[in-house]
Amino acid sequence: MATRKSTPDTSRRSERSRRAIYDAALALVAEVGYPKTTVEGIAARAGVGKQTIYRWWSSKADVLLEAFLDLTDQAAGQEPPALPDTGDLAADLKAVLRATVDELLDPRFEAPSRALAAEGVVNEEVGRQFVAALLEPQLQLYVDRLRAARSAGQVRPEVDPRIALELFVSPLAQRWLQRTGPISHAYTDTLVDYALYGLAPR
Amino acid sequence: MATRKSTPDTSRRSERSRRAIYDAALALVAEVGYPKTTVEGIAARAGVGKQTIYRWWSSKADVLLEAFLDLTDQAAGQEPPALPDTGDLAADLKAVLRATVDELLDPRFEAPSRALAAEGVVNEEVGRQFVAALLEPQLQLYVDRLRAARSAGQVRPEVDPRIALELFVSPLAQRWLQRTGPISHAYTDTLVDYALYGLAPR
Numbered sequence: 001m002a003t004r005k006s007t008p009d010t011s012r013r014s015e016r017s018r019r020a021i022y023d024a025a026l027a028l029v030a031e032v033g034y035p036k037t038t039v040e041g042i043a044a045r046a047g048v049g050k051q052t053i054y055r056w057w058s059s060k061a062d063v064l065l066e067a068f069l070d071l072t073d074q075a076a077g078q079e080p081p082a083l084p085d086t087g088d089l090a091a092d093l094k095a096v097l098r099a100t101v102d103e104l105l106d107p108r109f110e111a112p113s114r115a116l117a118a119e120g121v122v123n124e125e126v127g128r129q130f131v132a133a134l135l136e137p138q139l140q141l142y143v144d145r146l147r148a149a150r151s152a153g154q155v156r157p158e159v160d161p162r163i164a165l166e167l168f169v170s171p172l173a174q175r176w177l178q179r180t181g182p183i184s185h186a187y188t189d190t191l192v193d194y195a196l197y198g199l200a201p202r
Numbered sequence: 203m204a205t206r207k208s209t210p211d212t213s214r215r216s217e218r219s220r221r222a223i224y225d226a227a228l229a230l231v232a233e234v235g236y237p238k239t240t241v242e243g244i245a246a247r248a249g250v251g252k253q254t255i256y257r258w259w260s261s262k263a264d265v266l267l268e269a270f271l272d273l274t275d276q277a278a279g280q281e282p283p284a285l286p287d288t289g290d291l292a293a294d295l296k297a298v299l300r301a302t303v304d305e306l307l308d309p310r311f312e313a314p315s316r317a318l319a320a321e322g323v324v325n326e327e328v329g330r331q332f333v334a335a336l337l338e339p340q341l342q343l344y345v346d347r348l349r350a351a352r353s354a355g356q357v358r359p360e361v362d363p364r365i366a367l368e369l370f371v372s373p374l375a376q377r378w379l380q381r382t383g384p385i386s387h388a389y390t391d392t393l394v395d396y397a398l399y400g401l402a403p404r
Contacts, residue, residue, distance in 0.1 A: 118323035166373035198400025
């Protein structure tokens with residue numbers, strides 16, 4: 001997780017600076033990529049002194065991590081930190097994956113998310129840090145939902161939820177990351193049906 | 203596909219140069235990344251003149267594309283351009299995915315493949331070119347195998363093979379690309395079983 005160096009004061013002025021720094025960090029990484037993004041560049045673009053950034057964060061990785069967490073929080077809105085559980089596993093998974101498709105196609109996400117994902121592919125430290133902070137917590141929500149479904153007898157008892165979720169999450173991730181195919185609600189609905197009921201005849 | 207500008211002569215000297223250029227291109231992209239890899243840099247490292255490269259290829263993307271195709275061919279050895287079809291779909295898929303795990307863990311592949319994949323995430327032109335030349339032909343082998351299995355009644359008639367293959371290929375790809383988990387033969391075996399038989403009880 002991000003290491004925030006001191007508790008931020010909550011004055012309006014400091015909140016404005018924080019927001020400006022997040023926006024600058026996301027815009028800059030989208031434009032020039034992770035390696036060329038610097039704390040100095042973020043500060044200049046945000047119109048704050050470099051020391052303002054170092055007061056709150058230790059490194060550009062920390063700033064970017066919080067900026068992404070904030071962006072994800074905004075997109076998630078008031079959603080609770082759990083997947084829906086209506087008792088209909090297929091419907092619940094489809095609803096969440098449709099929302100993820102919309103998020104991936106949102107231009108506010110696209111460029112900074114790609115810049116960060118690309119850096120994670122070649123830079124193991126950055127990759128692991130961002131997966132741990134951003135991706136794995138989302139995947140754990142699927143683990144919880146699949147575990148509940150398993151308890152309800154809707155998932156086979158021997159299935160490992162952490163692997164099972166990859167049958168529908170990873171295809172969407174690969175199509176987005178590597179552009180191996182278009183993404184849509186119909187596509188993710190199909191993934192859920194194939195994963196739950198299998199490719200072999202029943 | 204790569205646009206080779208002229209038919210290469212087949213003399214031993216030219217074959218040695220070609221091999222040196224492939225090796226230099228793969229080593230350089232692994233070390234400095236795609237953006238900083240140049241035709242000049244490849245030439246210097248291979249000990250050939252820049253003109254030698256431009257005689258055979260139009261751009262660094264073309265050189266790298268052929269270098270990767272050559273690397274893949276070497277790894278594939280004398281394998282035929284089709285997946286095995288023993289009649290046992292699960293066993294055939296597991297065998298191919300185990301070989302892919304071994305390839306992904308091979309250090310000769312790791313660094314150059316990551317450099318190229320990372321560039322493809324942020325650079326749509328490079329991404330599409332390399333997917334079309336390197337990845338999609340491999341995925342089509344799964345399409346063919348799944349189509350044969352469908353004809354044999356081992357895959358449900360309504361299943362689209364191009365989507366179905368993603369249930370086991372994409373999880374492996376995402377774990378490798380984003381380091382979201384370890385990869386092993388046991389892991390890919392599990393993916394095949396989950397995909398074929400589904401998560402829901404039968």
